[in-house]
Structures are given as structure tokens and as C-alpha cells.
Amino acid sequence: QHPRPQSWKAAALSHNQQSQANLLLTSLSTWCSIMTVDKECSIETPLQNKLPLFKIKAIIVRRRSMGKNLAFAHVKVIEELASSEIGTEKNESTIQVAFRRQSAAWDSSFDNTFPTKNSQLPYGAIIILHLFSNHTGSHQQSESNPTTPKYEVNKWSILMDPRIDAVDYAKTPQINNAVDTQHEGISCSKYFKARMDEYMKYNDIPKSNHAKLPKQQPKEFDTINQNQDAASHGDKKHKALRAKMFASFLIDLFGREFFQGVDVLDIAGGKGQLSFELSLQSQSLCTIIDPLIRGKGNTQQYNSRDVKRIQKANGIVPKHIAKRFVLSNECLDLVGKSKFIVGLHPDECTEDILDAALETNTPAAIIPCCVFASLFPGRKLENGEAVCSYDQFIDYLMKKDDRIKKYSLSFEGKNQVLVFDPSSNNSG
Numbered sequence: 001q002h003p004r005p006q007s008w009k010a011a012a013l014s015h016n017q018q019s020q021a022n023l024l025l026t027s028l029s030t031w032c033s034i035m036t037v038d039k040e041c042s043i044e045t046p047l048q049n050k051l052p053l054f055k056i057k058a059i060i061v062r063r064r065s066m067g068k069n070l071a072f073a074h075v076k077v078i079e080e081l082a083s084s085e086i087g088t089e090k091n092e093s094t095i096q097v098a099f100r101r102q103s104a105a106w107d108s109s110f111d112n113t114f115p116t117k118n119s120q121l122p123y124g125a126i127i128i129l130h131l132f133s134n135h136t137g138s139h140q141q142s143e144s145n146p147t148t149p150k151y152e153v154n155k156w157s158i159l160m161d162p163r164i165d166a167v168d169y170a171k172t173p174q175i176n177n178a179v180d181t182q183h184e185g186i187s188c189s190k191y192f193k194a195r196m197d198e199y200m201k202y203n204d205i206p207k208s209n210h211a212k213l214p215k216q217q218p219k220e221f222d223t224i225n226q227n228q229d230a231a232s233h234g235d236k237k238h239k240a241l242r243a244k245m246f247a248s249f250l251i252d253l254f255g256r257e258f259f260q261g262v263d264v265l266d267i268a269g270g271k272g273q274l275s276f277e278l279s280l281q282s283q284s285l286c287t288i289i290d291p292l293i294r295g296k297g298n299t300q301q302y303n304s305r306d307v308k309r310i311q312k313a314n315g316i317v318p319k320h321i322a323k324r325f326v327l328s329n330e331c332l333d334l335v336g337k338s339k340f341i342v343g344l345h346p347d348e349c350t351e352d353i354l355d356a357a358l359e360t361n362t363p364a365a366i367i368p369c370c371v372f373a374s375l376f377p378g379r380k381l382e383n384g385e386a387v388c389s390y391d392q393f394i395d396y397l398m399k400k401d402d403r404i405k406k407y408s409l410s411f412e413g414k415n416q417v418l419v420f421d422p423s424s425n426n427s428g
């Protein structure tokens with residue numbers, strides 16, 4: 001077995017203390033980040049065409065991230081902090097800005113702050129923006145093309161994130177089918193209501209599907225976005241199938257009897273599709289641990305069709321624990337009491353699931369999805385390279401123990417399964 005870092009537990013505990021807003025930042029929208037930079041996205045804007053930098057304090061009113069290299073926002077200017085002669089025009093309270101990672105305007109030493117997802121541009125957030133103006137002499141680009149933002153971001157930071165208040169508002173006490181008594185659940189509906197209220201403070205028209213800027217970019221950006229989503233979580237059609245396929249795969253691998261009537265912990269189980277499948281296909285007793293409560297009240301509400309299917313098959317509806325999974329004694333106890341642990345696209349707790357399985361010698365299977373390289377900058381491969389891509393992440397996870405085996409499932413999106421079976425020999 002490969003030695004595990006001495007500080008893994010301490011690191012996990014400090015991870016535990018990260019704000020829940022941080023979790024939502026990574027969890028509540030697309031859930032994915034692709035670590036490769038698409039060269040096609042490059043829009044090179046020569047710096048000499050830009051007028052000097054100025055600095056403003058502003059509120060994000062609308063936003064649209066186009067992935068790794070491009071994002072737009074409407075911001076309401078609160079204050080000009082340091083201005084060139086041009087600066088924001090008088091009476092101009094809302095301006096459009098563009099974030100272009102590969103333009104000369106963008107300060108690449110701030111790449112880890114580049115808004116690659118909409119959720120990284122939270123509306124209502126108070127931000128500091130260092131901007132270049134896209135004025136070119138007396139002629140303004142925006143006059144010839146009104147859809148081109150007048151300002152380009154050089155670097156930026158968030159001063160006040162309203163999602164922290166929204167999380168506080170959405171925290172719910174545990175009731176009914178919750179197992180633990182700590183107040184860690186976050187009601188999705190309350191959270192989204194708080195965020196919608198924030199959005200409506202600055203926008204007259206209610207947000208429909210998209211609290212985003214209208215699409216105005218060249219077609220290739222859309223394609224790149226779609227590819228990124230499909231590449232990470234699979235498209236909608238395949239999402240419905242993957243839980244079924246994962247459950248069938250596990251039952252084929254370990255045998256139906258292995259799962260029958262035993263406790264399975266589905267970590268970061270989301271809406272519970274995998275648990276429902278395991279329960280249907282092998283009568284497992286599943287418990288989902290996931291901080292987000294789907295439903296109107298404080299209790300997880302499952303899809304009624306899934307519940308009917310389970311009832312018809314005399315299966316057991318999964319329990320839900322509204323809690324973040326971390327390497328705490330409490331979570332390790334839950335793992336220890338389970339016969340098997342699973343994680344299907346478990347976002348940022350992927351590594352913790354594997355560490356917990358190794359720590360407690362519990363069989364486990366995970367299908368990693370996002371790498372979250374900026375959240376875990378300390379992850380390194382044996383050759384010292386930072387773990388940035390999906391393949392590197394898989395390698396990094398497999399190096400934890402020789403008994404971890406890799407399989408591929410035939411659904412679209414991230415489909416590599418890592419299985420830890422403590423009873424297997426590690427000869428290959």
C-alpha cells in the first residue's frame with residue numbers, strides 16, 4: 001500500500017470548516033469544472049487598444065459564464081475607487097464587463113478567480129473590479145457593436161457574498177427521517193428563494209430558466225459549453241440511465257446477495273437515484289448523505305414515481321441524512337456501520353469517500369466527476385505534478401491503494417468507476 005499523507009485527517013477537518021456557501025458555490029449549479037483550457041476560446045485583444053486601468057466597487061446584477069475562458073456580467077457601480085481620465089461615464093450606474101482569460105487585459109496571476117461557472121458570479125455580490133476600457137480613441141467599440149461590453153476585467157475579488165446569508169436562512173433543523181440531530185441541512189427551496197429575492201432586487205423581470213445574460217456569443221462557445229457539461233456529468237438522457245447502470249454493474253461485480261438487505265451509504269447521493277436503483281435491484285437498505293434537501297419542507301422529498309416503484313417492489317425508501325460528508329468521527333462511524341459505500345459524481349467529497357473506505361476497510365465504489373483543482377491545490381502526483389485533469393485525478397486516487405481497481409461504464413460523461421474491495425488481493 002502507498003503511504004497516505006500524515007496530515008490527511010487534519011486537512012479533512014479544516015475542509016469540514018469551510019463555509020457551506022463554498023459548498024453551494026461548487027454544488028448548486030453545474031457541478032463541474034473541466035481543467036483543460038480550450039485554445040479555440042482565445043480572443044486576443046491587443047492591450048495597446050485599451051485605455052488604462054480603473055477600479056470600481058460594484059454589485060453583480062446579471063451574469064453569464066461561458067466556461068473556462070469567457071464570462072460576462074452586468075454590474076451596478078457603487079463607487080469608483082481609482083479612475084483613469086476615462087473611467088465610468090457619469091450617470092452610468094450599470095455597466096457590462098467581459099472576463100476573457102486569454103486577452104491581454106486579464107491578469108493571469110489571478111486565473112484561480114476566473115469565473116468559469118455562473119455560480120462564481122453570484123448576483124448580489126459586492127465586488128471590486130479592476131477594469132480596462134474597450135474605448136479605441138474617440139470611437140467606441142460598443143457603439144459599433146452594442147453587444148460588446150465596453151469594459152474588460154483585469155482582476156477582481158468578492159467583498160461580500162450574499163450566499164452566506166442565503167445559506168444561514170436555508171439552514172433547517174432535522175426532523176422525521178433524518179438520522180443525526182445536528183442542524184446541518186440546507187433547504188434547497190429556501191436557499192433558492194433567498195437567492196431569487198436577491199436577484200429581484202436588481203432585475204425587474206423574474207428569472208425564468210436563466211438568470212443570465214442573453215446568449216450573444218459566437219456559436220462555437222455554445223458548443224464548447226455543451227461539450228463541457230456532457231463531458232463531466234453526461235446529458236439529461238444519460239443522467240437518467242447512469243444510476244441504473246452503476247447499480248447493475250455493482251450487482252454484477254459483487255453478486256446480488258452481497259447487497260441484499262444490507263446497509264449501503266450513498267454519499268453525495270443527491271436525489272437518490274442510485275439508492276433507489278440499488279434498493280429496487282437488490283433490496284439494499286440505503287442511506288443517502290447529502291446536505292441539500294430536495295423538496296419544499298425540511299424533509300427530503302423523492303420523486304413520487306420512484307417511491308411508487310419501490311413500494312410496488314416491497315423495497316425500502318432510502319433514508320436521508322442532511323449533512324456534509326467529511327472525515328469526521330461521526331461520518332467514519334456511519335461508514336463503518338455500512339457494508340458498502342458508494343459515490344456517484346460526488347463532487348468535492350470524492351477523495352474523502354475513498355479515504356473513509358480505506359480507513360475503515362469498507363468496500364466502496366465511486367465514479368469521480370469534477371477535479372476541483374483550485375479547491376485542492378495540494379494534490380500532487382508522484383512526479384510532483386499538480387492534479388488538474390480528470391485523468392490525473394483518477395491516477396491520484398488509484399495510487400492510494402493497490403487494491404483499487406478501475407472499470408469503465410458505457411454511459412456518456414464521466415464514467416470511470418474506482419472500486420475498493422478490501423478482500424481482493426492486490427496482484428492486479
Ligand SMILES: C[S@@+](CC[C@H](N)C(=O)[O-])C[C@H]1O[C@@H](n2cnc3c(N)ncnc32)[C@H](O)[C@@H]1O
Pocket residue numbers: 023027031233267268269270271272273289290291292323324325326343344345346347348349
Ligand atoms: C453532481 S451531484 C450528484 C448527485 C447524485 N450522486 C447523482 O449522481 O445524481 C453532487 C452532489 O454532491 C453533493 N455534495 C457535495 N459535497 C458533499 C459533501 N461533502 N457531502 C455530501 N454531499 C456532498 C451535492 O449536494 C450534490 O447533491
